[in-house]
Amino acid sequence: MKITERFEYLKKNDPDIYKWIMAETDRQETTLELIPSECAASPAVIEAMGSVLTNKYSEGYPGRRYYGGNEFIDEIEKIAQERAKKLFGVPYANVQPYSGSPANFAVYMALLKPGDTVMGQALPDGGHLTHGWKASATSIYFNSVQYHVKEDGYLDLPEVRALAKKHSPKLIWVGATAYVREFPFEEFGKIADEVGAYLAADTAHISGLIVGGAHKSPAPFAHIITTTTHKTLRGPRGGMILVTEKGLKKDPDLSSKIDQAIFPKLQGGPHNHQTAAIAVALGEALKPEFKVWARQVVRNAQALGEALVEGGMIIVTGGTDNHMILAECGKGKGVFMQDALDAAGITLNKNTIPKEPESPFYPSGIRMGTPIVTIRGMKEPEMKKIGSWIARVYKAVSEYVLPEGKEERTKYLEDFRSKIKKNDGLMKIRGEVNALCREFPLYP
Numbered sequence: 001m002k003i004t005e006r007f008e009y010l011k012k013n014d015p016d017i018y019k020w021i022m023a024e025t026d027r028q029e030t031t032l033e034l035i036p037s038e039c040a041a042s043p044a045v046i047e048a049m050g051s052v053l054t055n056k057y058s059e060g061y062p063g064r065r066y067y068g069g070n071e072f073i074d075e076i077e078k079i080a081q082e083r084a085k086k087l088f089g090v091p092y093a094n095v096q097p098y099s100g101s102p103a104n105f106a107v108y109m110a111l112l113k114p115g116d117t118v119m120g121q122a123l124p125d126g127g128h129l130t131h132g133w134k135a136s137a138t139s140i141y142f143n144s145v146q147y148h149v150k151e152d153g154y155l156d157l158p159e160v161r162a163l164a165k166k167h168s169p170k171l172i173w174v175g176a177t178a179y180v181r182e183f184p185f186e187e188f189g190k191i192a193d194e195v196g197a198y199l200a201a202d203t204a205h206i207s208g209l210i211v212g213g214a215h216k217s218p219a220p221f222a223h224i225i226t227t228t229t230h231k232t233l234r235g236p237r238g239g240m241i242l243v244t245e246k247g248l249k250k251d252p253d254l255s256s257k258i259d260q261a262i263f264p265k266l267q268g269g270p271h272n273h274q275t276a277a278i279a280v281a282l283g284e285a286l287k288p289e290f291k292v293w294a295r296q297v298v299r300n301a302q303a304l305g306e307a308l309v310e311g312g313m314i315i316v317t318g319g320t321d322n323h324m325i326l327a328e329c330g331k332g333k334g335v336f337m338q339d340a341l342d343a344a345g346i347t348l349n350k351n352t353i354p355k356e357p358e359s360p361f362y363p364s365g366i367r368m369g370t371p372i373v374t375i376r377g378m379k380e381p382e383m384k385k386i387g388s389w390i391a392r393v394y395k396a397v398s399e400y401v402l403p404e405g406k407e408e409r410t411k412y413l414e415d416f417r418s419k420i421k422k423n424d425g426l427m428k429i430r431g432e433v434n435a436l437c438r439e440f441p442l443y444p
């Protein structure tokens with residue numbers, strides 16, 4: 001049954017919402033989704049998400065729930081926990097976080113008191129809001145120290161060590177949303193040990209690559225691993241917290257501290273439909289074909305990066321070790337690229353680059369990734385095509401320069417957006433993108 005044929009009740013009962021779900025399904029089918037934090041869940045994962053499990057309250061954990069009637073929910077959650085433990089090679093898994101940010105906040109709740117010091121990678125350097133960035137609750141309730149990447153885009157490990165020694169954080173985060181090289185987990189583990197800190201690896205972007213054997217695992221070096229489940233893990237929106245052997249050695253109560261941080265400290269009833277869908281996705285990740293996919297994701301990202309360079313673009317660090325590429329587009333030009341590519345049927349996001357010369361609102365780069373195009377079955381030859389389209393768009397927007405004044409910018413961008421919709425070159429690319437998408441359907 002095709003994914004669009006599963007909505008008979010919705011079609012009858014709520015044609016408005018049905019119509020927009022069909023429109024979004026069509027958008028995903030007919031355009032190239034390159035946002036590296038997005039993925040495409042399998043029809044089985046989507047079925048589990050759409051089940052009656054959403055009806056049930058289950059505060060607590062398997063075998064110790066607050067409400068009755070949880071005997072089947074318990075079995076589902078236990079399967080999700082066991083699969084997570086097996087995949088990551090860890091002794092403990094909590095699969096209830098509603099998503100990545102709540103998972104990360106639960107780590108603070110479990111380990112820190114308000115005002116304690118935490119260290120994380122700065123947001124404009126590719127880090128995540130929840131790693132102590134100033135706009136996040138994590139820097140309101142905790143004392144945050146931020147580390148950076150060097151001009152070449154690689155993590156500045158001497159700075160990480162110096163800051164850790166100076167500030168004695170209780171918790172250090174390693175992991176990012178925009179970092180294209182393999183994380184030096186071992187080195188971070190040593191730094192955390194030297195200052196007696198907990199090391200939490202936020203693997204949200206790369207967890208699918210880790211369990212697929214295409215990226216080093218932090219399990220031997222970190223005390224805690226967090227992840228979302230909807231990125232390279234190919235699951236539903238959700239999160240997980242894993243405690244490693246090293247974590248239990250440092251603190252034998254760590255698992256129960258994490259459990260209590262999730263419930264009752266931060267969350268209420270778990271989203272059981274989400275837990276079931278996570279279990280399904282983890283089951284898929286245990287299959288040999290998942291490993292084949294994970295490796296191809298990285299090969300595709302490398303091929304896409306090479307094609308961008310051949311097309312005259314500069315990519316951060318000159319390449320990638322994972323699913324993601326960061327490209328420099330000129331001061332403040334990320335927004336032009338994002339909008340022009342959208343018009344051409346290629347979806348990615350504007351992003352800051354190392355030593356960003358503008359602001360996170362008008363950044364100078366774009367971020368893209370290959371998980372979804374790889375699910376579609378595309379390989380290196382298709383990456384060459386996509387890279388050359390992006391490079392053509394880069395040339396098409398080169399004449400646009402972001403004005404300095406705020407009001408001027410708004411007007412300039414409005415004009416820009418109406419012009420690109422009529423740009424023949426971009427419309428030609430859009431036609432070619434549609435043809436490629438038809439050749440490689442997302443949900444055949």
Ligand code: DSN
Binds near residue numbers: 037100128177178
């Ligand atoms: N929004 C996610 C990303 O795009 O990387 C991070 O939370």
